[in-house]
Every structure is written in C-alpha cells, then in structure tokens.
Amino acid sequence: MESTNADREPASLGSLIGRIVAELKNNSSTGDIAELRRLDPDHPGAPPFWRIVVTLLDSSLPSHGNSRAEAIRRWSVILRTLAQMADLHDPRQPLGTGAAEAGVSEARMVKLLRASEGILFDSIRMIAHQLATKGIAVNLADFARLILSDGRGDESEVRDRVAYDFYARLHRIEKGEAR
Numbered sequence: 001m002e003s004t005n006a007d008r009e010p011a012s013l014g015s016l017i018g019r020i021v022a023e024l025k026n027n028s029s030t031g032d033i034a035e036l037r038r039l040d041p042d043h044p045g046a047p048p049f050w051r052i053v054v055t056l057l058d059s060s061l062p063s064h065g066n067s068r069a070e071a072i073r074r075w076s077v078i079l080r081t082l083a084q085m086a087d088l089h090d091p092r093q094p095l096g097t098g099a100a101e102a103g104v105s106e107a108r109m110v111k112l113l114r115a116s117e118g119i120l121f122d123s124i125r126m127i128a129h130q131l132a133t134k135g136i137a138v139n140l141a142d143f144a145r146l147i148l149s150d151g152r153g154d155e156s157e158v159r160d161r162v163a164y165d166f167y168a169r170l171h172r173i174e175k176g177e178a179r
Helices: 013-027 030-037 047-060 065-088 095-101 106-114 117-134 140-149 155-174
Strands: none
Touching: 013 030, 013 047, 013 065, 013 140, 030 047, 030 065, 047 065, 065 117, 065 140, 095 117, 095 140, 095 155, 106 117, 106 155, 117 140, 140 155
C-alpha cells in the first residue's frame, strides 16, 4: 500500500513519545496508568486516554472519518504499551536489541515481524510484558513505529530495522560479547 504524507508518522515521533512518557510518569495517577494498561483498541473509552489524545496527539491525527478512527485505534495500542513500560523508556536502546537481551524467542519475534492489525497488537503486548518483567528498557518509539507503519509503504523498512537489531544482538550474545 503506497503511503501519503497524511498517513506518515510525525517527523518528531520520538519527541512525541518522550512527551507522552513524561506525562504518564509525572502527571498520571496509578489508577490512570492501570486504565491505560487495560485499554481495548476497539473501545478506548478511558478518560486518561482521551486526555492524552486531546492534549498531546490531536494535532497529529487525521481530522475525521475512518482515517481518524484507525489512528485512534493504533494510538490506543501505543498508549497501552507506553503505560506498561513508561519507566523503561531509553531512546538509545533499540527494541530489537532489548528484545534479544530479554530473551524474547526467535519464534515470538518472527510472529511480531510478520503480524498485522490485531495479531500485531497482541504480539506487541506480549513482548512489552516480557521486557517489563525483565526490566529491560528500550526505545518505546520503536513500538509506535511498528504500529503506525503497519500497512504503509515504510512497513518493511521499520520491521527490517527491528529484525536487524534483534539478530545483531543475538549474534553478539552467542559470541559472548558485551554490548
């Protein structure tokens, strides 16, 4: 599917993710975080979700119609992931590298890299849980890129980057090399 400027991620996605993470860490109650962790992408009706949409995301979302509904659905998955991992955001640590360090199985990583829509969303939830359980920090913008690029022209490029980082780190682990 060919992408247009309208369906491309904001140029400053990393900055936006950083602002959302800061909002979650500094201005959200534990109840808000819990609600965000339980978000259903098909029904993201939680007040903390809508507060973030209105205050931080609205200008980067399509203005109306099916495009807006799909963007909101995707951002609900991103916010669910950010709520799960807000304390583990490290813009310098690629997702693939962190996944290898957390012991994410090759089968689980392949499933993530081949998945779309609901299966992609579930795969992200599982990998985020494994990273959070192991306390492995990663660049949370990489999760957002995977979700936002699904079905777009840059999807392969985004997935290839995650795969490269994963396999490069696995190779170094197998050789007994440090980071």
